[in-house]
Amino acid sequence: MNKKLAILLILCIAATVYFLLPNDEKQIRNNLDSLAKYCSTAREEAALVGIKKVALAAKLCQDPCDIEIESRSIARSFTKKDLTDHLLMMKRTMPDTHFSFHDTVIEFPAENSASLTSTLSLTGQIEDEHYTDAYEFDINLKKIDGDWLFSSFSVIEFMEQ
Numbered sequence: 001m002n003k004k005l006a007i008l009l010i011l012c013i014a015a016t017v018y019f020l021l022p023n024d025e026k027q028i029r030n031n032l033d034s035l036a037k038y039c040s041t042a043r044e045e046a047a048l049v050g051i052k053k054v055a056l057a058a059k060l061c062q063d064p065c066d067i068e069i070e071s072r073s074i075a076r077s078f079t080k081k082d083l084t085d086h087l088l089m090m091k092r093t094m095p096d097t098h099f100s101f102h103d104t105v106i107e108f109p110a111e112n113s114a115s116l117t118s119t120l121s122l123t124g125q126i127e128d129e130h131y132t133d134a135y136e137f138d139i140n141l142k143k144i145d146g147d148w149l150f151s152s153f154s155v156i157e158f159m160e161q
Contacts (some may be wrong), residue, residue: 025106028114028141028148031060035150036099036120039087043096043125054087062142066152097124112143117156 038057041050064077078086104118115138122133136156141148 024108024114024143024148028106028116029104031141031148031150032101032104032116032118032139035060036101039090039097039099041091041095041097041124045091045095050088050091054084054091057087058083060150062144062149062151065150066154068152068154070155070157094122094124094126096126097122114141114143114148115139116141 035057038053038060058080061078061080061083063080065080065083066075066077068075100121100123101118102121104116106114106116108114118137118139120135120137122131122135124131138154138156139150140152142151143149
């Protein structure tokens with residue numbers, strides 16, 4: 001009976017450690033979910049709320065952060081201020097938009113670095129028009145001072161025109 005109790009106790013402790021201690025993949029997924037939440041915009045979102053959300057989104061990124069969107073001829077490094085400015089502009093032009101990431105695959109090619117592929121889904125409404133759009137992203141992260149920060153975003157182009 002003591003053996004069974006000891007094994008049960010060890011399994012409970014192991015499960016508790018697994019679920020309570022942050023692991024790298026869980027932290028990366030949480031950061032991705034937070035990024036989507038901070039970039040999303042409710043129709044009646046107050047200006048100060050929007051500013052706070054984009055500042056929090058920029059905090060999740062390395063300074064500078066590389067962004068490449070071939071179809072828009074964008075391939076450069078963005079400072080946190082640049083990111084904040086562009087996110088604020090995006091929130092103004094897309095006032096009722098929900099961001100979410102799906103089908104995320106995370107790999108760890110080296111210590112303190114990760115790469116992931118994920119599908120970004122955008123849903124929202126501009127005036128009376130509802131829209132849904134999806135983009136495939138390659139995203140790189142670096143672990144700096146114990147935090148996983150996004151270091152680059154690249155849109156994977158499906159078709160060339």
